Amino acid sequence: MAEGNSTRKIWIVFWILFVLTTIEVFLGIFKPDFLTDNLIIGVSLLNHTFIFLTLLKAYYIVMTFMHLGDEKRSLKISIIAPMFVLIPYLLFILLVEASFHGAIG
Amino acid sequence: MIFSNNSIMENTVTKNNLWGGGARPMIASYGKLMMWFFLMTDALTFSAFLGAYGFQRFVHADAWPIADEVFNHFPFIHGEYPMFFVALMTFILIMSSVTMVLAVHHGHKMNKKGVIIWLGLTIIGGLIFLGSQAWEWYHFIHGTYEGALRGADGSIAHFVSGTTSEIIRHGEVLTGEVAASFIASAQEIHGANLIYNEYGHPLFANFFFFITGFHGFHVFSGVVILVVIFINVLRNTYEKRGHYEMVEKVGLYWHFVDLVWVFVFTFFYLV
Structure with missing residues (x-):
């Protein structure tokens, strides 16, 4: 494993997690109407978005930080x-x- | 990650006796494999807690507080800042996950100095997170200056601002006789505990204390284990052993704590 490559990957994942969390926080504060008013199987589009972003974060933590991908x-x-x-x-x-x-x- | 000293045995084991003992079927050491299985079962425990939380919230939807309105304080700043503090806590934990994975990385390269630096930063991150959680609990337990009215039936109401005879209960404004009889039998409460919760349904407080408490206890034990590992690193234990796999195993646990917080953050504060 090349030295620069693996630490670079760690920092890239850090920034991905940072950006995803920031998006979540902004959606949580502003709660856009088109997301809160549309329901899919009884759950608002906003909550679907939150759950999707959370699972995406979980994927990056497990695969890169916990090295399950390796x-x-x-x-x-x-x-x-x-x-x-x-x-x-x-x-x-x-x-x-x-x-x-x-x-x- | 495969250590150089691991691969010799794997090559000599044939497929037939792979599970017969003495071999490592998934090319992961016993300790690491068991850590993974422990974390998998722990994840199921947390899923059960969050599932139960979601269920109770659905049942008591009318009296359930909105997390934004409960946790809207920020240290040293007055006013209402929903989400900011908990977002900061999330960033602290993600950051400590990054320092942990860098410690593991330096461990693979047998770089003791690197492990010491990054492991030390991880411990500091964990302590900051625990401090933040204590702060959050303190404010939740003490509650607001205005407080709330707790009726004889346990329901929670607030005065309509500027009045002493009109109240809001479960989003419904009560006036006149109804309000007067409620106020007469009500008790003024501040903050939340296991019996009542000024922000709404007591189960919200119960779940908050239980789930964030259970997670916080994981963080606390994580910090203790990290400190033990840190001392071992300083005493050259892993240098003598020839590998830093213990750092990697504890790292798995630490990342798991971060992972659980990601879900707690979503289901408690966002959804």
């Missing part, structure tokens, strides 16, 4: 796959049971 494919999958299976499952159970008890929906 690990074996099998390790990558065994860490990431449970996240994508179990977290939606958790939310699914929460919502279904809640609607069964009449707490929501």
Whole structure:
């Protein structure tokens, strides 16, 4: 690994995270109308944007800072796959049971 | 990242006995692999907390405070600055993640001096973050000068500014008899704790203390572990061992703490 290259990559990711967070903060302060008024599956476009930006930040932190991108494919999958299976499952159970008890929906 | 002294064994292991012990199937050391699996389960714990938070918020949407209106203070400046302080905390944690990854980088190159500098900066970043969180908690617990009225049923109302007979409860203005009977049985409260919350539903305060507290405890343990590693670096422990993999493993934990904050920031303060 070339010396300059890997530290350069770290700083590039830092600036990406910096810019994404700044965008989030500005959207959080100004809350543009066209984002708050449009709903997709019951969630405003603004919240979809926040979640998308957050997942993007998570991707950069895990892949570059935690070097998961440099690990074996099998390790990558065994860490990431449970996240994508179990977290939606958790939310699914929460919502279904809640609607069964009449707490929501 | 593959250390030069690791690759000898990998080459001699054939596919048949890869999982038979004595080998490293994913080309990651035992410690690093277990750190990854620990972090994966910890991520599920935090998902459960944030999921439960979102659910309760949805159920009590009418009484749920808006985070912008609760956390709008900034040290040494008067007035309302929503998001600024928490954004600063986020930048501090991202910055300490960068210094951590640079410490790991210098560890790979066996550059002790580099590790000392960047690890030291990471510890300082962690301490600043913990201090900021203490400040945020202090203000949330003490609340505002005006405070709020807590009715006999536990609902929270505020006086319409300039009056002592009209109140706003859950966004609805109450006047006359209704307001008078509410005020008569209400109790004046300031700030938030586990029983009541002047800004709205008490569950908001409960979740705030629990989730940011659990995260803060992770940061605190992270700082303690970093200090231990820092002392080991100074005492040449890893120099003698021939590699700085311990710095890398602790680094994984530290980045995870940053990662969790990214999500807490989104779901508590933005959404």
